[in-house]
Amino acid sequence: xxxxxxxxxxxxxxxxxxxxxxxxxxxxxxxxxxxxxxxxxxxxxxxxxxxxxxxxxxxxxxxxxxxxxxxxxxxxxxxxxxxxxxxxxxxxxxxxxxxxxxxxxxxxxxxxxxxxxxxxxx
Amino acid sequence: xxxxxxxxxxxxxxxxxxxxxxxxxxxxxxxxxxxxxxxxxxxxxxxxxxxxxxxxxxxxxxxxxxxxxxxxxxxxxxxxxxxxxxxxxxxxxxxxxxxxxxxxxxxxxxxxxxxxxxxxxxxxxxxxxxxxxxxxxxxxxxxxxxxxxxxxxxxxxxxxxxxxxxxxxxxxxxxxxxxxxxxxxxxxxxxxxxxxxxxxxxxxxxxxxxxxxxxxxxxxxxxx
Numbered sequence: 228x229x230x231x232x233x234x235x236x237x238x239x240x241x242x243x244x245x246x247x248x249x250x251x252x253x254x255x256x257x258x259x260x261x262x263x264x265x266x267x268x269x270x271x272x273x274x275x276x277x278x279x280x281x282x283x284x285x286x287x288x289x290x291x292x293x294x295x296x297x298x299x300x301x302x303x304x305x306x307x308x309x310x311x312x313x314x315x316x317x318x319x320x321x322x323x324x325x326x327x328x329x330x331x332x333x334x335x336x337x338x339x340x341x342x343x344x345x346x347x348x349x
Numbered sequence: 350x351x352x353x354x355x356x357x358x359x360x361x362x363x364x365x366x367x368x369x370x371x372x373x374x375x376x377x378x379x380x381x382x383x384x385x386x387x388x389x390x391x392x393x394x395x396x397x398x399x400x401x402x403x404x405x406x407x408x409x410x411x412x413x414x415x416x417x418x419x420x421x422x423x424x425x426x427x428x429x430x431x432x433x434x435x436x437x438x439x440x441x442x443x444x445x446x447x448x449x450x451x452x453x454x455x456x457x458x459x460x461x462x463x464x465x466x467x468x469x470x471x472x473x474x475x476x477x478x479x480x481x482x483x484x485x486x487x488x489x490x491x492x493x494x495x496x497x498x499x500x501x502x503x504x505x506x507x508x509x510x511x512x513x514x515x516x517x518x519x520x521x522x523x524x525x526x527x528x529x530x531x532x533x534x535x536x537x538x539x540x541x542x543x544x545x546x547x548x549x550x551x552x553x554x555x556x557x558x559x560x561x562x563x564x565x566x567x568x569x570x571x572x573x
Contacts, residue, residue, distance in 0.1 A: 313571045320572065323407045323515050327415045330381065330401040334419060339397035 235274045239267050350376045351446065352425035354416030356409055357433035358383040361392055362546065367433055368396040374442040375429070379419055381412040389433075399423075409498075410519030414512035421507060429501040434547045437499050437539065444537045445501040454535040455506035456527055458492065459499030464538030470548070476559065484521065488528040492536060496520050499539050506532050513572075517558055518565035 246267070250260045273280055273296065280292030289295045353375040357364055364380070371378055378398035382390040384406035393400045401419055403412060413430055420428045427449055429442055441459070448454040461469070462477075477496060484495040498520065502510075510526040512519060527534050 312568055316565075316568045316572050319515060320513065322405075323411045323414075326403045326405060326407050327411065327418065330403050330415050331419050331422070334399055334401045335394065336399045337394050337397060 232274050236271065239271050239274070242267055350423070350425050351427045351429065352377045352379055352420035352423060353429040353431050353442065354413060354420055355380045355431050355433045356383055356412030356416060357381065357385065357389050357393070358406060358409075358412070359385045359387045360389050360433040361385075361387040363435040364389055364392050364433055365396060367431075367435055367439070368393060368398055370439040371431065371442070372396075374439055374446075377420070377423060377425065379416045379423075380433070381416040381419075383407060383409075383412040408516045410512065410517065410522070411515040413519055417507060417512060421504065426504050427501060428504070428507060430498055432498045435544065436541050436547045438542075441499070441539045442501075444539065445499065448535045448537065449501055449503050453533070455503050455532040456523075456534040457501045458494070458534060458536050459497045459539035459541075460492065460494035460536040461497060461539060461541040462493040463536055465540040466543070467540065468543035469541070470543065473543075476556065479559070480521075484524050488521075488525045490524050490528050490534070492524070494536065495524065497539070497541070499541075506530075514565055514569060516561065516565055518562045518569070521562060521566055522569075 243264070246255075246260065246263050249255050250257075255263075277292060280295050282292075284290065284292045284295040287295065289298065351374075353371055355364075355367065355371070355378060357380055360367075368378060368380070378396075380390070380393040380398055380400045382393065382400060382402045384403045390400050390402055399419070401415055403415065407415075417428055417430075427446060429445060431437055431439075431442070437459070441464075445457045445459060448457050466474070477494065480495040481492055485491045496517075500523070506527075509530040509532065510523065512522065512526075514522045526532075
């Protein structure tokens with residue numbers, strides 16, 4: 228086993244440990260837990276048996292197994308980035324809704340002649 | 350009842366002048382102070398208009414949508430959008446109202462290219478022409494001026510339109526919604542003044558905005 232394999236495997240162990248503790252604290256949903264578990268198992272398998280990627284690569288018509296791994300990683304990263312963008316936009320809109328609701332509730336109009344406040348409640 | 354919605358972000362220099370000159374043409378004026386850090390809202394309050402405050406800056410589209418929702422809740426029959434930086438001519442509100450009052454349109458859009466664009470830099474013109482083509486392509490609406498903040502709606506029209514874009518993309522969204530709801534629209538000539546003040550205020554309104562608008566419209570499609 229090469230040094231890089233050992234480093235990656237140690238990292239996977241760390242990641243799985245973190246995943247487990249987060250699940251224990253109920254910070255993530257069961258669905259997310261399973262998704263991440265499968266992902267790290269996949270990484271472990273690829274690390275232990277790198278030839279698998281070469282086999283897959285030849286089926287898919289990609290030159291080398293490592294190339295396939297890089298393509299795959301890029302795709303996943305782009306997908307995650309897209310999801311984050313959408314999530315962010317959703318949060319932004321929710322924030323706007325809160326700000327809007329407060330603005331409308333606290334609408335003020337002062338009559339020009341006397342100085343009394345005329346706050347309206349909707 | 351005719352309500353004019355004025356979104357304002359750090360407009361203390363112009364707000365009083367704009368509100369005063371708008372008054373003869375509106376039954377109610379609704380200023381949406383979009384989290385200004387200057388005296389915009391306190392100055393607006395002295396003019397006897399409604400003032401709504403966004404606690405934090407949510408940008409143009411969000412301010413317009415807040416003011417519009419409030420105008421509808423007040424029972425406005427016609428809602429006009431009007432910029433606070435003094436680029437538009439208040440007297441031209443009448444031009445936008447006419448087709449609505451005569452029931453010739455549900456939405457009236459101001460066009461600086463049918464009217465006058467005083468002091469408009471050439472690169473702005475170029476960008477605006479691009480926006481016209483973009484709108485024609487994506488919304489199927491052929492306009493002479495696709496990104497003008499001077500517009501008027503009937504109550505009924507606004508009830509069919511969703512305003513969800515917080516930023517400048519709102520303008521594109523409105524056109525898209527007009528097309529989607531098959532509303533009757535009309536362009537009328539208006540005057541837009543490009544003063545040093547307005548150009549300075551909107552200096553971010555540049556080529557970068559185009560990318561931002563397209564990105565917002567695209568991402569918006571995926572937000573539930």
